[in-house]
Amino acid sequence: MTSERTQPTTLYPELDEDALKRYFEALTSGDTTHVAPARAAEIEEARAVALPVRVKIPGARGDELDGVLWKHLAGARERPAVIMPSPWTSLGWLVYVAQATRFAATGYNVLVYSARGFGASGGEVEVAGPLDVEDAGKAIDFLTDRVGAAPTALGFLGDSYGSGISQLIAARDERVHAVAALSTWGDVGEAFYENSTRHVAAVATLLSAAGDARLSERTRRAFDDLLADRNIEKTLEWAAERSPLTYVDALNRRSVPVFFAHAWHETLFPANQTLRMFQALTGPKRIDLSIGDHSGPEMTGMLGLPNRIWEDAHRFFAHHLKEVDNGVGGQDQVVSQVMWGAALESRPTWDAVTGSTERLYLTGSAVDGDGGLADKPDTGWSVRIQTGADTPATVADAIVTAGYAEMAGNPKVYAVNEIDRADAGVWASQPMAVTTKLRGIPRLHLAYTPSAHHSTLIAHLFDVSPDGAAHIVTHAPFTHLGKEPGQRVRAEIALQATGYDVPAGHRLLLVIDARDPFYGDANQPRATIDIAADDEDPSYLDIPLG
Incomplete structure (x- = not known):
């Protein structure tokens, strides 16, 4: 049984949808009169480098995915790229417009898209299932075709839902060279069924926050079964297929660099299951741990404001995708914010914490x-x-x-x-x-x-x-x-x-x-x-x- 107070209708309560839409309209039109001066300067600088174009990406089973591609004015040439699958929200790719613009302005080809079943994308929500992974692969094909050249190096970045998809495509597709996974999961089964205890509020919240998304019959059955305490073994099998931890050996074989960001009091995907994934990785890795709950610590960055987590994600990609010598490779793996202050602590490994x-x-x-x-x-x-x-x-x-x-x-x-x-x-x-x-x-x-x-x-x-x-x-x-x-x-x-x-x-x-x-x-x-x-x-x- 759950309490109404535990079930928000959005995982992004601080996001201003109208402000994000004004930002995107200014990007596409060049008219910055309706955005703040700081955003106007940022937009004008970005537009001198790359312009966003709405696109439809052919996804799995012929379903079209709604997205945006930042096209560089310098024309087709080899450059690194970033692809960003959307979070669990009807806003879809819109939540990424500020950060995608920043990536584009610093030299990346950028493609953002709404995951299947959300927003204007076709298909049904599969919770990072095989069709979502196939969609991600087709997004790589689409980006390569539209810009006229394969990326010199490719990173997948996602927040929440998009973070799981990003890890899974990196495990399956050798064209992915690095991952940034914010407010993420490693083991869906443990996140939903910890110590044989059902996380009913987390599942009810996902159902509530899905809004008008089109959930597949299998997705709804998995959620309903967990809430009703039935068919748990089948649900855990379903969860294992959607868990990056299941495929960690594939990531380790290629030493894929992975950046994690997580909140200490994460109530949707509690920290220990993500830390198990982090510990299982043997390649280059980093984790930022912060005060707060799901997606909260990185929220200001989505609004285009200064944010240390997004800054670290940019530095991580700059090092691993552009070979920028910015110190990331030699830094400590773990950076944590101590409750309840602003102090940060760094440690070389999680074991050293x-x-x-x-x-x-x-x-x-x-x-x-x-x-x-x-x-x-x-x-x-x-x-x-x-x-x-x-x-x-x-x-x-x-x-x-x-x-x-x-x-x-x-x-x-x-x-x-x-x-x-x-x-x-x-x-x-x-x-x-x-x-x-x-x-x-x-x-x-x-x-x-x-x-x-x-x-x-x-x-x-x-x-x-x-x-x-x-x-x-x-x-x-x-x-x-x-x-x-x-x-x-x-x-x-x-x-x-x-x-x-x-x-x-x-x-x-x-x-x-x-x-x-x-x-x-x-x-x-x-x-x-x-x-x-x-x-x-x-x-x-x-x-x-x-």
Whole structure:
């Protein structure tokens, strides 16, 4: 079951469609009187180099794809190229006009197009299926034919939906030399079905945000099946075909350079599955991690404003497609923004993000009436959680939109004191003696006993200030199916990756409850979950330290 507040009707709430249309009209007509002075100067400079032309691209099965080609006034000659499949929005290619213009102005041939089933493109939405990959290949053919020369090097760039298509075509087509994938996924199955827990709010959001897009029968069935909790194995097979991780060996054989950008609190495609893809890549790679949620960190760049993620994407392509010696090749692979500030940290690899790990045991030692997180286990304690009730410990107020408040420095304040301890287990650390830098993936080992065959838990980790104000650091769901009632379950739960500074005097608070509107709930009515001390198998939280 999902909450209406978790289902936005667009994944791009900050985009001004009218402003983007005015920008494109000025590009094509040369009349810049209806755009801001800064945009007017940018457009006039770009028009001196290349002009955009609306095109229809012959796609798979004869379906035409709506697109725009930037034609250089210098005429046909060999030059690098960038192709950009659209995000999951009826706006289609329009969201790329500012950045595509910038690529064209710096010497690239550029083709943007609306993915099949969206906007004015033909066909039906296949969720980065084989027809989408075939479309991408035909887009390369079209670009080569229309400009009269094969690209000297070709990059695919996409945001959100287009990012998955970009990775998949790079794995299948040797004509693709580099990829930039913003707010992307590596494993669709894990994104939709994490720890056997259905991401119902994410799927409902995609359905809502699709608007008037034409979803194929197979696409709609996959979404409906996941929401209804049926045919899960078939849905995971469908997801594997659409997951870049399935084809990572093909990318590695050619050492395709890949640039990722992702948000720490991504609610549509949580970070860990993208990080698994990132870690599996053996070629040149980079990942930018930022405060916010899906597509939020790169949004200002889509509006034509300065944006570090788009800047890094341009530098990445300049290095790998134009052989510009701009330092990208020798830079650290991981650049992360620390919540909740503007500070950036660089590390040579993802493994280097975490310097050490500290183990905190769940104990019965009271901390303001709750259990403790301590350096040693203890005995004789137990916590019983009743299922069926939501608590104030939730992932976020809403998918996508909650991230904009985080980006503005106003993250949600949680009323953890209002959590009914009958509906949740709560464990608190002692106040931190110094600022504690959490860097990496916290891991929870939990031993519990359910009273029913199926059980779902959601683990939330909070930072709590001395005045009781709490901010969420990270979380993860976990579901166990088919266990005999009364038998012990041992859960290994990787919470989503984080880059977070817990100030001195603040405490870590672990909240485990049994319901969250973001997730499908496998719990049975009036069931209970018992978490208790176990001398042979104590429960603990491993926190990664920078």
